[in-house]
Amino acid sequence: MQPNDTAAFISDLTPPTFSILNEPRSSGTGGGLAFLFKSYLPLHKFSLPIPAPKSFEVLAATLNSGNKQVLLVNIYRPPFFSLPDFLSEFHSLLEYLISSPSEIVIMGDFNIDVDVANHCSVAFLDMLEGFDMQQI
Numbered sequence: 001m002q003p004n005d006t007a008a009f010i011s012d013l014t015p016p017t018f019s020i021l022n023e024p025r026s027s028g029t030g031g032g033l034a035f036l037f038k039s040y041l042p043l044h045k046f047s048l049p050i051p052a053p054k055s056f057e058v059l060a061a062t063l064n065s066g067n068k069q070v071l072l073v074n075i076y077r078p079p080f081f082s083l084p085d086f087l088s089e090f091h092s093l094l095e096y097l098i099s100s101p102s103e104i105v106i107m108g109d110f111n112i113d114v115d116v117a118n119h120c121s122v123a124f125l126d127m128l129e130g131f132d133m134q135q136i
Contacts, residue, residue, distance in 0.1 A: 021045050023059040033074045034058035050096050055085040075108035083120040094131045
């Protein structure tokens with residue numbers, strides 16, 4: 001998806017009974033991030049009150065269900081972007097998220113092979129554990 005895509009074009013991409021929240025990539029190739037969800041779900045885009053990260057793309061949304069709110073965070077780290085920069089900026093994001101009263105679900109493509117033990121994969125998993133999060 002591109003920033004200048006029309007609502008009609010986006011509608012053509014969306015299956016019947018589904019809606020889409022998206023954040024097109026502002027430069028380069030590819031399509032950015034999106035949530036594709038059943039239209040009856042109360043999903044709303046959420047602006048993160050933190051500086052925009054340089055090492056990854058992020059799109060956040062809230063989902064309200066009864067008296068519970070879930071904060072959904074979709075992340076894409078291009079494989080050629082710096083892993084040390086990503087770890088630093090991701091840590092800052094987690095520091096913000098951990099103070100949220102909402103349940104938190106972080107998803108996406110981090111382009112980190114956690115099955116191969118190296119400095120960055122261990123640091124990433126340790127960071128998740130330090131924030132009492134788990135990869136599932």
